[in-house]
Amino acid sequence: xxxxxxxxxxGSTTGIGLGIARALAGEGCNIMLNGFGDKTAxxxxxxxxxxxxxxxxxxxxxxxxxxxxxxxxxxxxxxxLGGIDIxxxxxxxxxxxxxxxxxxxxxxxxxAIMLTGAFHTIQNALPHMLEKSWGRIINTSSVHGLxxxxxxxxxxxxxxxxxxxxKVVALETAQSGVTCNAINPGFVHTDLVQAQIEDRAxxxxxxxxxxxxxxxxxxxxxxxxxxxxxxxxxxxxxCSDAAAQITGIPVPIDxxxxxx
Ligand code: NAD
Numbered sequence: 001x002x003x004x005x006x007x008x009x010x011g012s013t014t015g016i017g018l019g020i021a022r023a024l025a026g027e028g029c030n031i032m033l034n035g036f037g038d039k040t041a042x043x044x045x046x047x048x049x050x051x052x053x054x055x056x057x058x059x060x061x062x063x064x065x066x067x068x069x070x071x072x073x074x075x076x077x078x079x080x081l082g083g084i085d086i087x088x089x090x091x092x093x094x095x096x097x098x099x100x101x102x103x104x105x106x107x108x109x110x111x112a113i114m115l116t117g118a119f120h121t122i123q124n125a126l127p128h129m130l131e132k133s134w135g136r137i138i139n140t141s142s143v144h145g146l147x148x149x150x151x152x153x154x155x156x157x158x159x160x161x162x163x164x165x166x167k168v169v170a171l172e173t174a175q176s177g178v179t180c181n182a183i184n185p186g187f188v189h190t191d192l193v194q195a196q197i198e199d200r201a202x203x204x205x206x207x208x209x210x211x212x213x214x215x216x217x218x219x220x221x222x223x224x225x226x227x228x229x230x231x232x233x234x235x236x237x238x239c240s241d242a243a244a245q246i247t248g249i250p251v252p253i254d255x256x257x258x259x260x
Contacts, residue, residue: 002239003028006056006081008073010064010121011091013037013045015190016140019228020088020235025053027236032077032084033059035091056081064091064117065109074124085132086239087125089118089162090140094192096151096199110154115161122169126178135178136239139166143186143257146250149219163250170248179247181238186254187216189225222255 007024011017013035021031033046042059050057058080062073077084092114095106118139129135144152145159162182169180187193189212201211216223234253237243252258 001027001236002086005085005239006030006032006077006083007086007088008032008034008077008084008121008125009088009090010117011035011140012088013042015192016185016188016228016231017088017090018045019232020090020138020140022049022053023229023232023236024086024088024239025049025055025057026232027239028053028055029086029239030056030081031058032073032081033057034062034064034073036061064121065112067116067120070117070120071124074121074128077125078128083132084125084128085134086136086138087121087129088138088140088235089121091117092140092158092192094152094155094195096196098151099153102153107154111158111161114155114158115165118162118165122165122180126169126173129178130173130176133177135173135176137166137169137178137180138235138238139180139182141166141182141184141250143184143219143252143254145182145184146252146258166250167248174247177244179238179244181243181246181248182250183231183234183238184250184252184254184258185226185231186220186252186257187225188228188231190228193225216255220255220257221260224255226253226255 009021012021012033046059062069142159144156145163148156166182197212201208
């Protein structure tokens with residue numbers, strides 16, 4: 001379905017981003033991977049994905065908190081893979097602390113990566129989509145782009161912020177063949193959530209399995225984690241012709257979290 005197209009998925013060396021990259025590659029899309037991690041492991045992922053899906057896969061380790069590196073990332077994607085048709089703004093980090101104790105430098109970093117970074121990728125990538133009268137921008141927001149939780153001031157602010165950016169970009173591109181939407185996952189069992197499970201296990205003095213159940217039971221009525229494959233499939237749908245008139249919306253995938 002996406003043969004001949006190119007997608008940049010930020011923060012795709014692990015977790016949700018890697019799940020999205022794999023799903024798009026499975027539809028024939030060339031992929032630019034981005035994110036941090038062990039160089040050998042990343043090369044294995046890159047080469048493995050290229051072989052399995054039979055598509056071109058590149059890697060660029062740009063830091064999404066740096067505007068100059070983002071500009072180079074977009075140039076590299078266009079020059080090495082022939083364009084940029086799909087942009088998935090997914091890179092993210094988490095830090096939990098009450099607002100009175102929240103470190104200001106971590107606030108700045110979270111906003112820089114998850115909100116300002118997405119502004120820069122969109123600003124750099126959108127002209128390439130408009131040139132072709134086709135494009136898909138998918139912003140990995142969160143249930144925390146729609147509702148709040150304690151101790152996540154920066155994360156919730158960045159994720160609410162990207163909902164605003166999503167709507168503005170959708171309106172500005174409404175007649176152009178480009179769509180811009182947000183996906184809003186509940187708990188997905190990735191490295192980012194593993195840290196919260198371990199903190200909870202320590203706090204309640206129980207095993208990580210019990211702590212994971214405890215975390216889910218507070219927020220996610222299905223009591224099951226969302227999988228990265230389910231999120232990948234949602235992104236494939238948002239890139240399809242069937243979704244051409246879906247723009248400017250949040251798409252929750254959250255086991256009922258935001259129905260409460
Ligand atoms: P993860 O830690 O597995 O992946 C995060 C990715 O972002 C990694 O590839 C990492 O290297 C990359 N990254 C971090 N800082 C970066 C930077 N400065 N520049 C470039 N890349 C950077 O976590 P995940 O759970 O897969 O999270 C991916 C996205 O999904 C995040 O935006 C997160 O907020 C969002 N999300 C996660 C959940 C969840 O339950 N896991 C739920 C809702 C939304």
